[in-house]
Amino acid sequence: MSQQEALTPPPTVESFYKFVAEGKLMAVKCKKCGKIIAPPRPVCDGCLSRDLEWVQLKGEGELVTFTIIHVPPVQFASMAPYTVAVVKMDEGPKLPGIVKGVTQPDQLKIGMRMKVVFEPAPQQQTWPQWPRYYFEPA
Amino acid sequence: MSGKPLAAIVSAGLSKFGRREGLYGRELFLEAAGEAFDRCPNLDPRRDIKGVFVGHMGESYEHQGHTGPTISDWLGLTPTQGFRFESACASSSAALRCAVMAIASGLLDIVLVGGVEKMTHRTTPEVTEYLAMASDFPFEQWHGLTFPGLFALMATAHMHKYGTTEEQLAMVAVKNHKNASMNPKAQFQKVITLEDALKSRVIAWPLKLFDCSPITDGASCAILVKPELAKKFTDTPIYIIGSGGATDRLGVYARDDITSLLSAKVASQEAYKMAGVEPKDIDVAEVHDCFTIAEVILYEDLGFCPKGYGGKFIEEGQTHIGGKIPVNTSGGLKAKGHPVGATGVAQVYEIYLQLTGQAGPRQVSGAEIALTHNMGGSGASAFVHIYRRGD
Numbered sequence: 001m002s003q004q005e006a007l008t009p010p011p012t013v014e015s016f017y018k019f020v021a022e023g024k025l026m027a028v029k030c031k032k033c034g035k036i037i038a039p040p041r042p043v044c045d046g047c048l049s050r051d052l053e054w055v056q057l058k059g060e061g062e063l064v065t066f067t068i069i070h071v072p073p074v075q076f077a078s079m080a081p082y083t084v085a086v087v088k089m090d091e092g093p094k095l096p097g098i099v100k101g102v103t104q105p106d107q108l109k110i111g112m113r114m115k116v117v118f119e120p121a122p123q124q125q126t127w128p129q130w131p132r133y134y135f136e137p138a
Numbered sequence: 139m140s141g142k143p144l145a146a147i148v149s150a151g152l153s154k155f156g157r158r159e160g161l162y163g164r165e166l167f168l169e170a171a172g173e174a175f176d177r178c179p180n181l182d183p184r185r186d187i188k189g190v191f192v193g194h195m196g197e198s199y200e201h202q203g204h205t206g207p208t209i210s211d212w213l214g215l216t217p218t219q220g221f222r223f224e225s226a227c228a229s230s231s232a233a234l235r236c237a238v239m240a241i242a243s244g245l246l247d248i249v250l251v252g253g254v255e256k257m258t259h260r261t262t263p264e265v266t267e268y269l270a271m272a273s274d275f276p277f278e279q280w281h282g283l284t285f286p287g288l289f290a291l292m293a294t295a296h297m298h299k300y301g302t303t304e305e306q307l308a309m310v311a312v313k314n315h316k317n318a319s320m321n322p323k324a325q326f327q328k329v330i331t332l333e334d335a336l337k338s339r340v341i342a343w344p345l346k347l348f349d350c351s352p353i354t355d356g357a358s359c360a361i362l363v364k365p366e367l368a369k370k371f372t373d374t375p376i377y378i379i380g381s382g383g384a385t386d387r388l389g390v391y392a393r394d395d396i397t398s399l400l401s402a403k404v405a406s407q408e409a410y411k412m413a414g415v416e417p418k419d420i421d422v423a424e425v426h427d428c429f430t431i432a433e434v435i436l437y438e439d440l441g442f443c444p445k446g447y448g449g450k451f452i453e454e455g456q457t458h459i460g461g462k463i464p465v466n467t468s469g470g471l472k473a474k475g476h477p478v479g480a481t482g483v484a485q486v487y488e489i490y491l492q493l494t495g496q497a498g499p500r501q502v503s504g505a506e507i508a509l510t511h512n513m514g515g516s517g518a519s520a521f522v523h524i525y526r527r528g529d
Binding site: 013017039065066067068069070071072073074076079081082084086094096097098105110128130132 | 263266267270276277278279280281282283284286287290291292293294295298339340341342343344345389390391392396
């Protein structure tokens with residue numbers, strides 16, 4: 001791929017989270033095999049092509065699995081217990097994320113519809129300054 | 139039925155596992171190496187050892203990296219070449235596989251392989267943070283996942299898809315604690331009941347405290363030689379006849395099937411093929427039970443039972459000593475302890491004892507063919523080795 005065709009912004013983790021700060025869940029689509037990839041990466045994990053374009057995900061999908069974290073890392077201590085789920089987005093990619101407002105297993109059912117929600121980014125002075133996206137039952 | 143020996147293990151050593159206050163990792167390593175040297179009086183370490191291969195996950199614990207030369211120095215083997223291998227919790231199995239490659243290539247004929255981690259002097263939140271570095275930072279750690287959380291994602295999915303129960307997971311813990319009670323080097327020496335396990339506090343639902351392996355200090359060591367040299371050092375060598383390695387997607391979320399460990403499947407298929415054996419030929423196995431659900435999934439992905447049957451397999455007692463295929467006779471990571479960098483070669487130590495008839499009350503009678511499976515992180519790396527008792 002020539003320099004002129006390089007994707008802007010580049011298909012990186014940093015770009016993904018800049019989009020999240022704008023309330024957008026973005027993936028890259030492989031122009032060769034059509035695979036939609038999130039988190040984005042510079043090379044298609046389906047066919048190894050580097051010819052990619054940005055696409056916006058609708059932000060809806062299906063619950064694949066989940067856990068409820070009772071013993072959290074230090075920086076999540078104030079949130080515990082909290083739920084983290086894996087959601088298969090309707091466009092194909094699977095993403096992990098915290099599920100807002102769920103602390104009991106019977107509040108969720110595998111296969112149920114989920115949607116993405118965004119919250120203002122926490123003020124971080126040091127790397128990484130990434131906002132988070134969250135899930136909630138649709 | 140068995141493949142050609144790739145390398146011979148002529149001795150092994152293991153430090154006591156547990157909370158080892160006042161010892162530095164390099165000192166723990168000497169405890170393990172000292173046992174291996176004592177068991178092998180014909181070995182002259184300075185004359186014979188051509189390389190030191192050490193598994194070590196994290197420099198954060200002791201503020202000490204550059205582990206290859208560090209351990210070589212403390213062994214008194216300077217200027218021998220020393221290497222540090224890092225593959226998270228599979229670090230010393232990565233060292234083992236590369237030692238096998240070094241010997242099989244003919245480049246080195248005698249290698250000391252081992253692993254070490256000193257962890258308990260750090261607080262639990264610190265250790266949790268260091269271990270988490272083996273998972274995907276921008277998407278797993280950043281969204282609040284811990285290691286128990288990652289395996290809990292697999293457990294929830296496995297329970298949903300196959301009907302595996304929390305009781306069946308607890309049975310893995312009960313078995314491994316029972317085995318550890320017969321292993322004087324294990325961190326935990328007490329048997330537990332199913333009720334103890336089921337009533338323990340929730341760490342990452344559906345996993346509870348007794349579903350999780352502990353934080354441990356420990357070191358492990360084995361002496362590998364080219365097969366033709368084995369009888370110079372011992373009358374009872376064991377041979378490595380199969381070796382496999384594989385990776386999986388770093389993030390659990392990115393995997394096609396969250397109820398399965400692809401790296402275990404691929405690495406074991408390679409090792410079985412090389413060894414010329416099948417899962418039914420394995421007499422005893424040490425597998426990576428960092429969490430109880432991992433052992434259940436591994437029964438399936440290593441081919442000990444059909445996919446989805448792992449829960450029933452433990453419930454039927456098939457993996458107890460005396461069962462169809464005893465698994466984790468040492469007590470496993472769960473109860474022997476899990477000093478991450480040391481774990482892979484600690485599994486080798488148990489197999490060395492089992493195949494040379496030195497495992498005492500936990501001996502599997504007549505064991506001839508054995509398997510170890512060791513994984514890094516949530517299974518993004520795995521190494522499988524198959525062993526045969528020497529004649």
